Amino acid sequence: MDKAKEDQEDDELVDDRQLEALDRSVKAQKATEKDLKSNDTEGEKETLSSTYDDGSSSEANHGETDEESNRQLPGAATPDIDPPILSTQPIPTPSHGHEEASGTGEGKNGPPAALQRFPEPRSLAFSNPALLRVQGLPQGFATPVVVDPTMTDDLPGESVMSESGGIELIGHQMRNRLERLGVNKFFAVQASVIPIILSSPHSRSLYSPFRPPRDVCISAPTGSGKTLAYCVPIVEVLRTRLLPRVRALILLPTRDLVAQVRETLESVAKGSGLKIASVTGTQSFAAEQGNLIDGDGESLVDIVIATPGRLMDHADATAGFTLQHLRFLVLDEADRLLGQSFNEWLPRLMAMLDPRAKQLRKEDGDKLLKGSTRHSQAEILRSDAVKERVLRRALAPAWLQVDSESSGSPPDPAAIAQPSMQKLLFSATLTRDPAKVASLRLRNPIYVSVKSSKEDAQDDTEYAIPETLQEHMLVVSTEDKPLALFHLLHRSEAPLRQALCFAKSVEAANRLAKLLEFFEEKRGAEGVIKAANYSSELSAGERARVLQAFRNGEIDVMICSDLISRGIDISDVQHVISYDVPVDMRKYVHRVGRTARAGKQGNAWSLVEEQEARHFKDMLKRGGRSKNVRKVKLQGTDLQELRPAYEHALEQLAHRFGRQP
Numbered sequence: 001m002d003k004a005k006e007d008q009e010d011d012e013l014v015d016d017r018q019l020e021a022l023d024r025s026v027k028a029q030k031a032t033e034k035d036l037k038s039n040d041t042e043g044e045k046e047t048l049s050s051t052y053d054d055g056s057s058s059e060a061n062h063g064e065t066d067e068e069s070n071r072q073l074p075g076a077a078t079p080d081i082d083p084p085i086l087s088t089q090p091i092p093t094p095s096h097g098h099e100e101a102s103g104t105g106e107g108k109n110g111p112p113a114a115l116q117r118f119p120e121p122r123s124l125a126f127s128n129p130a131l132l133r134v135q136g137l138p139q140g141f142a143t144p145v146v147v148d149p150t151m152t153d154d155l156p157g158e159s160v161m162s163e164s165g166g167i168e169l170i171g172h173q174m175r176n177r178l179e180r181l182g183v184n185k186f187f188a189v190q191a192s193v194i195p196i197i198l199s200s201p202h203s204r205s206l207y208s209p210f211r212p213p214r215d216v217c218i219s220a221p222t223g224s225g226k227t228l229a230y231c232v233p234i235v236e237v238l239r240t241r242l243l244p245r246v247r248a249l250i251l252l253p254t255r256d257l258v259a260q261v262r263e264t265l266e267s268v269a270k271g272s273g274l275k276i277a278s279v280t281g282t283q284s285f286a287a288e289q290g291n292l293i294d295g296d297g298e299s300l301v302d303i304v305i306a307t308p309g310r311l312m313d314h315a316d317a318t319a320g321f322t323l324q325h326l327r328f329l330v331l332d333e334a335d336r337l338l339g340q341s342f343n344e345w346l347p348r349l350m351a352m353l354d355p356r357a358k359q360l361r362k363e364d365g366d367k368l369l370k371g372s373t374r375h376s377q378a379e380i381l382r383s384d385a386v387k388e389r390v391l392r393r394a395l396a397p398a399w400l401q402v403d404s405e406s407s408g409s410p411p412d413p414a415a416i417a418q419p420s421m422q423k424l425l426f427s428a429t430l431t432r433d434p435a436k437v438a439s440l441r442l443r444n445p446i447y448v449s450v451k452s453s454k455e456d457a458q459d460d461t462e463y464a465i466p467e468t469l470q471e472h473m474l475v476v477s478t479e480d481k482p483l484a485l486f487h488l489l490h491r492s493e494a495p496l497r498q499a500l501c502f503a504k505s506v507e508a509a510n511r512l513a514k515l516l517e518f519f520e521e522k523r524g525a526e527g528v529i530k531a532a533n534y535s536s537e538l539s540a541g542e543r544a545r546v547l548q549a550f551r552n553g554e555i556d557v558m559i560c561s562d563l564i565s566r567g568i569d570i571s572d573v574q575h576v577i578s579y580d581v582p583v584d585m586r587k588y589v590h591r592v593g594r595t596a597r598a599g600k601q602g603n604a605w606s607l608v609e610e611q612e613a614r615h616f617k618d619m620l621k622r623g624g625r626s627k628n629v630r631k632v633k634l635q636g637t638d639l640q641e642l643r644p645a646y647e648h649a650l651e652q653l654a655h656r657f658g659r660q661p
């Protein structure tokens with residue numbers, strides 16, 4: 001596995017690549033056909049295919065209305081190509097309207113856009129059963145279980161039994177563990193989802209081939225406690241197992257999220273004897289294989305937490321790695337995962353989970369015959385060599401049945417064994433791509449939507465935002481935007497601390513951090529803000545140190561790109577500042593979701609340049625948030641006092657970057 005491939009699905013590097021590749025696209029548009037041909041090498045393709053935030057290929061993005069490729073401000077040709085943050089050049093006024101947004105990228109009067117633009121994805125009309133049918137989506141989506149986000153539930157005591165059969169929802173070991181972790185109540189998403197998964201006797205079995213569990217899709221706000229909502233039931237069900245086999249697979253879009261979920265899962269599973277492995281490419285491939293499988297090809301673990309591309313690498317090359325015993329498949333940050341097409345992971349995973357699936361590629365079967373048992377599909381099982389190996393380690397019921405079908409005894413149609421795996425999809429923003437949802441082949445899914453009943457009834461967008469969040473916007477001129485930020489950090493009334501500040505790219509974040517540093521140096525004793533840049537240019541160790549310093553309160557403001565806007569749980573973030581406004585509602589939701597977590601208060605501040613204001617307001621309106629965002633007016637005098645230090649910092653910055661900002 002070469003390094004470039006390993007890094008492909010890692011967001012940590014993506015922002016840079018995004019810039020690089022988008023930059024290249026701009027140049028490529030201007031280049032002659034001849035130039036284009038000479039550039040079209042394999043290496044080039046490899047780089048281009050890793051340009052998107054979610055690891056999906058550029059081709060896939062163009063063809064599949066991928067979320068990232070649609071995130072351009074109408075009229076802003078290459079939003080992630082970074083004009084100088086302090087540029088005094090006028091930025092083209094964003095154009096509006098669908099025709100332009102979905103056209104060839106050439107506005108009527110504006111400059112030609114560098115990349116083709118596609119229409120913004122529309123929300124799934126989940127309320128329309130006929131449309132669901134046409135889209136191949138389950139009817140369950142039309143009738144969500146709506147849960148009030150402010151609802152909490154006491155942890156079930158030993159005497160509390162479920163309605164459906166006298167089953168304890170969680171055992172005393174789990175209750176003790178949770179209490180030790182400071183969890184004394186279940187949050188709304190947990191109080192609604194855990195009973196769905198655990199409340200009947202057959203839903204707690206490791207195998208339930210004739211009454212397989214229903215799948216569950218959960219849309220719940222950022223910071224609402226989705227991680228525990230799946231960790232608790234997984235540990236409760238799996239703790240009854242005797243032999244380690246891969247029985248739960250948790251997929252996440254980035255390595256950082258895998259590490260974070262592993263931490264939570266380990267604390268919940270402590271004392272259960274369950275073994276957990278993560279598969280992300282942070283370790284060498286051989287080391288990961290050694291964690292997954294012993295010398296005889298037997299599983300060493302019960303739960304695998306993985307990024308999808310790396311998982312497929314193990315599916316390809318780790319002998320004995322099988323998912324036939326899977327009881328839980330969790331897709332956390334499901335919308336983003338489904339937007340990734342790295343390694344064709346989704347169709348291949350679906351094939352691995354289906355005992356009757358056809359082989360996907362000939363070489364898969366060849367590899368198996370050489371000793372790998374990565375696919376346990378019927379055709380592969382029929383090969384004697386593989387069958388013998390797999391039988392030695394026992395087949396899951398559905399696979400066993402397919403195997404007996406192959407030896408000539410057709411199954412009783414009334415008793416066809418199904419895989420016992422339950423799919424759990426979690427997201428704060430539900431995917432807009434019906435084809436991707438349909439391809440998951442959900443089994444009679446229950447759709448749980450944690451959202452306030454106050455939310456606009458006719459609004460079928462699925463942006464779940466914490467109730468404890470207060471949202472603000474400041475409309476500023478491009479030149480004064482840095483000053484507006486410095487004002488928020490320095491104002492005498494409630495200066496912002498414990499803040500995350502988002503810039504549009506890694507480079508923009510770098511420069512903003514440097515500018516703030518020069519500014520603070522100049523102001524000296526007048527109240528120095530401690531800022532740090534959290535960037536993909538830092539090593540993993542350095543990033544961990546910055547995060548820790550921020551958590552300890554040694555850093556007041558952490559400046560970053562969207563690298564950490566999804567899923568990362570930093571406790572006590574008080575403020576999220578969008579220095580550059582997010583290009584779409586989903587990015588907004590995930591950014592602001594870094595604060596107001598776990599029922600705490602939090603604030604979101606968006607610094608909107610004058611020419612972006614209309615687009616930003618439209619975006620909020622479409623996302624059903626316009627009424628929630630309070631406009632803050634700046635007085636000229638607010639900025640005046642900060643101007644001398646700012647101008648000094650600008651000069652320093654120009655000197656540092658070798659150009660006039």
Ligand SMILES: Nc1ncnc2c1ncn2[C@@H]1O[C@H](COP(=O)(O)OP(=O)(O)OP(=O)(O)O)[C@@H](O)[C@H]1O
Binds near residue numbers: 186222223
């Ligand atoms: N029942 C609970 N009691 C106390 N704290 C909790 C509880 N459930 C979760 N938390 C805490 O709330 C925080 C947010 O939880 P978590 O990261 O699971 O949210 P999330 O819904 O996955 O957010 P995101 O969508 O941003 O990933 C964590 O710090 C977690 O420890």
